[in-house]
Amino acid sequence: MSRPVFLLGAGAHPWGKWPDAPQVQLALHALRAALGDAGLGWRDVQGLVAASSRFEGGMGWGLHANEIVQLVAEQGIACVNVGGACAAGAIAFSTAHAMIASGQYDVVAAVGAERMPKGFIPRPPGSQDDIGDEDYLRWVTMGATNPAYWAIEARRRMHDHGTRPETFARAAVLMRSNAAGNPYARFRQPSTVAEVLASPLVADPLHLLEICPVSDGAAAVILVSHEIARRCGGRPVEVAGCAIASGAFGDPARRIPTISATVRPGVTHTSEVAGAVERAMSIAGIGPADVDVLEMADNTAWHLLAWPELFGMHAPGESDHLLETGKLAIGAGRLAINPSGGFLSFGEATTAQALMQVCEIAWQIRGEATGRQVPDARVGMTAVLGLGANGGSVILKR
Amino acid sequence: MPAAVSVVAGLFEEGPGGLRLLATRCTSCDTLYFPRRPTCRNPACETKAVEDAQLPRDGTIHSFTIQRYQPPAMFRIDDWKPYAIGVVDLGAGVQVMGILEGVAFDELAIGMPVRVTGRTLYRDPEGLDVRTFAFVPGGSEAA
Numbered sequence: 001m002s003r004p005v006f007l008l009g010a011g012a013h014p015w016g017k018w019p020d021a022p023q024v025q026l027a028l029h030a031l032r033a034a035l036g037d038a039g040l041g042w043r044d045v046q047g048l049v050a051a052s053s054r055f056e057g058g059m060g061w062g063l064h065a066n067e068i069v070q071l072v073a074e075q076g077i078a079c080v081n082v083g084g085a086c087a088a089g090a091i092a093f094s095t096a097h098a099m100i101a102s103g104q105y106d107v108v109a110a111v112g113a114e115r116m117p118k119g120f121i122p123r124p125p126g127s128q129d130d131i132g133d134e135d136y137l138r139w140v141t142m143g144a145t146n147p148a149y150w151a152i153e154a155r156r157r158m159h160d161h162g163t164r165p166e167t168f169a170r171a172a173v174l175m176r177s178n179a180a181g182n183p184y185a186r187f188r189q190p191s192t193v194a195e196v197l198a199s200p201l202v203a204d205p206l207h208l209l210e211i212c213p214v215s216d217g218a219a220a221v222i223l224v225s226h227e228i229a230r231r232c233g234g235r236p237v238e239v240a241g242c243a244i245a246s247g248a249f250g251d252p253a254r255r256i257p258t259i260s261a262t263v264r265p266g267v268t269h270t271s272e273v274a275g276a277v278e279r280a281m282s283i284a285g286i287g288p289a290d291v292d293v294l295e296m297a298d299n300t301a302w303h304l305l306a307w308p309e310l311f312g313m314h315a316p317g318e319s320d321h322l323l324e325t326g327k328l329a330i331g332a333g334r335l336a337i338n339p340s341g342g343f344l345s346f347g348e349a350t351t352a353q354a355l356m357q358v359c360e361i362a363w364q365i366r367g368e369a370t371g372r373q374v375p376d377a378r379v380g381m382t383a384v385l386g387l388g389a390n391g392g393s394v395i396l397k398r
Numbered sequence: 399m400p401a402a403v404s405v406v407a408g409l410f411e412e413g414p415g416g417l418r419l420l421a422t423r424c425t426s427c428d429t430l431y432f433p434r435r436p437t438c439r440n441p442a443c444e445t446k447a448v449e450d451a452q453l454p455r456d457g458t459i460h461s462f463t464i465q466r467y468q469p470p471a472m473f474r475i476d477d478w479k480p481y482a483i484g485v486v487d488l489g490a491g492v493q494v495m496g497i498l499e500g501v502a503f504d505e506l507a508i509g510m511p512v513r514v515t516g517r518t519l520y521r522d523p524e525g526l527d528v529r530t531f532a533f534v535p536g537g538s539e540a541a
């Protein structure tokens with residue numbers, strides 16, 4: 001048996017490059033903001049779930065929750081540290097949610113904080129250099145970069161749906177346009193289709209401004225039971241559904257870093273994310289048409305076209321037309337996509353990104369997203385993908 | 399011809415008949431895996447016993463891209479310049495990524511027939527040619 005869970009606080013540190021702020025400082029900033037938003041203090045927190053980074057902090061073992069409580073609140077609370085690469089924030093959310101839904105806890109915080117290394121992400125220590133390690137294989141046999149995987153999907157979309165280079169560029173322009181109103185976004189200058197197409201081709205058909213860079217940032221949420229939500233007042237938002245999933249056998253997606261796919265007919269593309277979304281919608285008792293605002297992982301412009309189709313919000317191939325006729329802009333159509341500006345305007349701070357998505361949806365549902373508010377947003381959804389075929393989705397509703 | 403070595407052991411074999419990608423076949427559900435794997439990940443498959451197999455040589459381009467930026471140093475190649483990478487559908491439910499060559503960038507097309515071949519990436523300090531697999535246009539002679 002489970003009980004309802006409410007998001008009572010959301011907080012974040014703006015995205016950017018912060019060489020002078022250690023990762024844990026970004027995390028504490030986000031947690032302080034989330035606790036302030038909830039009207040709670042550290043003494044009220046009974047559990048902390050951290051999305052573990054492999055780049056910094058966590059005592060070298062991914063113990064980011066422990067590191068945080070040892071700095072600010074050594075009070076015997078449950079510390080949970082979860083992996084999941086770029087989906088770790090969604091897994092942290094889902095874990096915190098389960099801790100409250102189970103009845104064991106009434107106030108649990110989830111946090112993700114990241115400072116990304118410069119340039120290409122280095123391989124972790126202890127990797128094997130043999131055919132058992134696909135990351136090793138993709139580098140030494142063909143040098144396939146992450147943008148190459150996404151570009152191969154984008155090229156296939158051009159073949160299947162007639163997507164034009166200008167349409168990919170327009171998706172990137174939309175993200176900048178949305179980000180202009182978001183103080184948490186890193187890249188807020190408006191762009192044009194011509195500028196995007198004039199940026200260097202990284203991997204055809206994708207240009208530099210159609211691919212997300214990396215950033216530093218942190219985000220946190222405070223989840224509570226119904227009793228606490230009622231007692232504290234504040235502005236609780238109900239968690240209508242949340243789910244995590246892994247990939248399905250036969251998925252045709254170009255899954256980084258694999259160099260081959262075993263493809264079976266009828267299996268959903270990017271099944272880890274589509275599966276999480278489907279499960280979250282089922283728990284929430286809603287369908288794709290009920291979602292007013294979607295915060296999704298736009299690692300590239302291609303994702304912005306493909307994913308809403310994958311989730312059933314647009315028919316296959318329909319995104320291009322909706323985008324080109326302005327229907328995906330805030331307030332212009334039935335679904336707003338990434339009013340925050342998305343990964344393209346944030347740059348990805350891997351383990352923090354999914355919690356930033358949840359914060360944005362919370363602000364949207366409460367009507368607090370000044371400068372980028374989706375009018376009358378009642379149902380909001382997040383969708384994120386992480387290495388290892390990890391998918392996560394959270395649905396908040398008014 | 400100088401002595402040659404594969405860039406990674408156990409991925410492919412080169413012989414007089416050309417290059418073969420080394421795979422695993424599940425003896426109960428027939429699924430092919432590349433590279434070789436110790437078991438079968440089909441959730442419907444109970445036994446999961448596997449045997450060595452080879453992938454088909456011929457396929458068609460499922461999609462492709464041109465890498466315009468030099469990858470990180472783990473990818474060693476002499477005389478680097480922008481190059482094509484594609485996903486090739488080899489039939490039998492297997493799609494393999496690899497370097498595409500022997501064709502101008504503007505002639506690459508989805509659906510183009512290709513066959514697997516070997517190519518030298520670089521010559522190491524001992525004078526050995528370090529080889530990888532790649533795909534070139536056309537069906538194989540053996541087909």
Ligand SMILES: [Zn+2]
Nearest residue numbers: 424427438443
């Ligand atoms: Zn099997």
